Amino acid sequence: MFQSIGIPGLIIILIITLIVFGPRKLPEIGAAFGKTLSEFKKSATGIMNSDEPEVHAKKKTSEDIQAVTEPMEK
Structure with a gap:
């Protein structure tokens, strides 16, 4: 996908991004990003x-529980 851009194309994209x-x-x-x-x-x-x-048997941590309960409190 990015093989046809090349170095000059990347430099132009970087300059435009810097200006914007x-x-x-x-x-x-x-x-x-x-x-x-x-x-x-x-x-x-x-x-x-x-x-x-192991992925299915993952224990809920306090961060997981907090992430679930925070939207309910607001």
Whole structure:
């Protein structure tokens, strides 16, 4: 998919992104993009390993319980 872009295309995309968002927003956008990719990878790995019984027998932690109850409190 990205094989036809090449180095000049990537440089143009980077320059346009820098002009549109500015140098102050780029680190925030990069961090958000990285978190999104890591969450996607974690979910995809979980789906691929869903045949294993450990995934189904996962114990609920206090964070899981808190994440479920917070929307109810608001």
